Amino acid sequence: xxxxxxxxxxxxxxxxxxxxxxxxxxxxxxxxxxxxxxxxxxxxxxxxxxxxxxxxxxxxxxxxxxxxxxxxxxxxxxxxxxxxxxxxxxxxxxxxxxxxxxxxxxxxxxxxxxxxxxxxxxxxxxxxxxxxxxxxxxxxxxxxxxxxxxxxxxxxxxxxxxxxxxxxxxxxxxxxxxxxxxxxxxxxxxxxxxxxxxxxxxxxxxxxxxxxxxxxxxxxxxxxxxxxxxxxxxxxxxxxxxxxxxxxxxxxxxxxxxxxxxxxxxxxxxxxxxxxxxxxxxxxxxxxxxxxxxxxxxxxxxxxxxxx
Amino acid sequence: xxxxxxxxxxxxxxxxxxxxxxxxxxxxxxxxxxxxxxxxxxxxxxxxxxxxxxxxxxxxxxxxxxxxxxxxxxxxxxxxxxxxxxxxxxxxxxxxxxxxxxxxxxxxxxxxxxxxxxxxxxxxxxxxxxxxxxxxxxxxxxxxxxxxxxxxxxxxxxxxxxxxxxxxxxxxxxxxxxxxxxxxxxxxxxxxxxxxxxxxxxxxxxxxxxxxxxxxxxxxxxxxxxxxxxxxxxxxxxxxxxxxxxxxxxxxxxxxxxxxxxxxxxxxxxxxxxxxxxxxxxxxxxxxxxxxxxxxxxxxxxxxxxxxxxxxxxxxxxxxxxxxxxxxxxxxxxxxxxxxxxxxxxxxxxxxxxxxxxxxxxxxxxxxxxxxxxxxxxxxxxxxxxxxxxxxxxxxxxxxxxxxxxxxxxxxxxxxxxxxxxxxxxxxxxxxxxxxxxxxxxxxxxxxxxxxxxxxxxxxxxxxxxxxxxxxxxxxx
Numbered sequence: 001x002x003x004x005x006x007x008x009x010x011x012x013x014x015x016x017x018x019x020x021x022x023x024x025x026x027x028x029x030x031x032x033x034x035x036x037x038x039x040x041x042x043x044x045x046x047x048x049x050x051x052x053x054x055x056x057x058x059x060x061x062x063x064x065x066x067x068x069x070x071x072x073x074x075x076x077x078x079x080x081x082x083x084x085x086x087x088x089x090x091x092x093x094x095x096x097x098x099x100x101x102x103x104x105x106x107x108x109x110x111x112x113x114x115x116x117x118x119x120x121x122x123x124x125x126x127x128x129x130x131x132x133x134x135x136x137x138x139x140x141x142x143x144x145x146x147x148x149x150x151x152x153x154x155x156x157x158x159x160x161x162x163x164x165x166x167x168x169x170x171x172x173x174x175x176x177x178x179x180x181x182x183x184x185x186x187x188x189x190x191x192x193x194x195x196x197x198x199x200x201x202x203x204x205x206x207x208x209x210x211x212x213x214x215x216x217x218x219x220x221x222x223x224x225x226x227x228x229x230x231x232x233x234x235x236x237x238x239x240x241x242x243x244x245x246x247x248x249x250x251x252x253x254x255x256x257x258x259x260x261x262x263x264x265x266x267x268x269x270x271x272x273x274x275x276x277x278x279x280x281x282x283x284x285x286x287x288x289x290x291x292x293x294x295x296x297x298x299x300x301x302x303x304x305x306x307x308x
Numbered sequence: 309x310x311x312x313x314x315x316x317x318x319x320x321x322x323x324x325x326x327x328x329x330x331x332x333x334x335x336x337x338x339x340x341x342x343x344x345x346x347x348x349x350x351x352x353x354x355x356x357x358x359x360x361x362x363x364x365x366x367x368x369x370x371x372x373x374x375x376x377x378x379x380x381x382x383x384x385x386x387x388x389x390x391x392x393x394x395x396x397x398x399x400x401x402x403x404x405x406x407x408x409x410x411x412x413x414x415x416x417x418x419x420x421x422x423x424x425x426x427x428x429x430x431x432x433x434x435x436x437x438x439x440x441x442x443x444x445x446x447x448x449x450x451x452x453x454x455x456x457x458x459x460x461x462x463x464x465x466x467x468x469x470x471x472x473x474x475x476x477x478x479x480x481x482x483x484x485x486x487x488x489x490x491x492x493x494x495x496x497x498x499x500x501x502x503x504x505x506x507x508x509x510x511x512x513x514x515x516x517x518x519x520x521x522x523x524x525x526x527x528x529x530x531x532x533x534x535x536x537x538x539x540x541x542x543x544x545x546x547x548x549x550x551x552x553x554x555x556x557x558x559x560x561x562x563x564x565x566x567x568x569x570x571x572x573x574x575x576x577x578x579x580x581x582x583x584x585x586x587x588x589x590x591x592x593x594x595x596x597x598x599x600x601x602x603x604x605x606x607x608x609x610x611x612x613x614x615x616x617x618x619x620x621x622x623x624x625x626x627x628x629x630x631x632x633x634x635x636x637x638x639x640x641x642x643x644x645x646x647x648x649x650x651x652x653x654x655x656x657x658x659x660x661x662x663x664x665x666x667x668x669x670x671x672x673x674x675x676x677x678x679x680x681x682x683x684x685x686x687x688x689x690x691x692x693x694x695x696x697x698x699x700x701x702x703x704x705x706x707x708x709x710x711x712x713x714x715x716x717x718x719x720x721x722x723x724x725x726x727x728x729x730x731x732x733x734x735x736x737x738x739x740x741x742x743x744x745x746x747x748x749x750x751x752x753x754x755x756x757x758x759x760x761x762x763x764x765x766x767x768x769x770x771x772x773x774x775x776x777x778x779x780x781x782x783x784x785x
Contacts, residue, residue: 020682032598036610038649045624127346135349135353138760141745201331233713265716285620
């Protein structure tokens, strides 16, 4: 709601004041325009950086090759499949942890909890999201892995499973708070209609509320997925930083983000070809997360329109 | 939705109602799982941070220890050595120096440095009864020489009279046969045999050393292990202060967070300085100035998308543009600028929310008395929106406080023993934690946990501040 009556008071002001107004507007506009600049620069960097990489490595080998050994001096190999599959495995485990817990928590908060419980429980759940990811990495490496070892004795010190579980815990609040908003937004009339037909609370939730909120829950899951794909520190600490093929849940693996960390913490000089790999990997990561973000944004917008 | 039909359940109403209750309990239990995880995480971190006090007390007393391994019969036998000499310390006064092996504390044998800290933590009195063997074999046996023909280990002619061996009855020319039941096979090995034999004793005491003198086998009682009572000053306050004010080190009991804390606050402060004006400027433009046109739409869409870009991607941008293309190098200032890019979308979104809560009647009233648009914004809209904006900023800054991935790309992965400045390489708390987690040595996991406690405490204060601002200045229109 913009003011409609007095939109251009500056016209009647003295010339200097008018100029000052225009100047300020220009400065403010350039702050907002920074978003365009940053995006453009990002895209340009990734295109030009990947250009160097793909001049040497064919795209087919990059996306289809199963041996990732960029530091091998005699026979370097740039098949990124172990990294891509590694990322998807970690993301999959994280979603298996976060979606059921997050979704059921959201159902509890929106459908069962009293207003007072809701007011206390929601912020506590949010604390999980505020804990830095290095802390989850520590927890995965030194708490979850030893715990898993009591069940799976062959699990290695660094492994995909514990990193995935810790990542899942970290994104529970993301799933729960987004889906809770959406479940909460399902119109009351739908629930009351179901009750009027004699449905119990469980039947109402299962057959009316959840289907109505499905698109929103999907959006939340996609957003959680994008977060999981881009997560770096938990995986870098707990999953071992070694690309393995074929991937194994109980063994170390490497993800796209962790490769970038490996290059950055390694001792390669600036200008070495290995730095070009982070642009190709980064571009892949950027495209994956961007597509998922846009998809989820689009789903949420469509969902909002549905009931407004 | 109209096409939806309810599934028909022919079972009794009681069963169907029970199912609802059951489902309710299931959903409730998932909340409990999350809480249990949160509690487990915090308790686990606190438990792991506990040895900090003992570690710091040990280091102040001069006992900077480390676990070493003797390889023996294809077995790895651990033992503890003092790996740093601290002059003027209690340990130095007792005569304990570098490389001396600590065998007993009281009547307990110690094999790993963690046991030393555990013993200090549970000390009933304020002194540590310690039994050690000198790390210099010459102080015990003088020089040992191997007979090239027989392989026998012989005590050299110049055995000093003040050596422990001489006092126990060892004389130049004696051949060491075995220590307790361990055959002596080498001059270094003789010392290791002493350590292993002493570790088997429940208390510090003389070891039976079999020697051959003029073809005869003799047994002498060698008091190789010396004992002392070392005063230990145990204090959590001192331990925490030491931890916060010392620099990184190769010994966990001496390593501290000083550079990382300064780096973190420097970085977050600079980030706030950059992000606040730019973020608020952009939000004001979008909320108060922008007309609905494709460019505005694009900017809004990009801001939402930039908020979801992984932080490593920002790290690459900062590295390539600021550090390399603009030749700013991987220093604190570059880190802060890149961090600004990361949190800007968050700040803009929060500032827009805050601006939107200011009712239009305020703006209209200001326009009515002849204020220009900027005057309206500056004097009427901003003051009301400020608490909301600051709350959003603080939450974004706490994200920056815990961020590590982006800064790893920008050179924060450093071993620092100085306070970083604007144009220096730097380190921050999360990265210090990451580095310490990667150290294999005993004790680094404990100080990583202690650093996590520090980080969480800072975040708690930041978020508390945000909540305080929100409650104090919250206004309902």
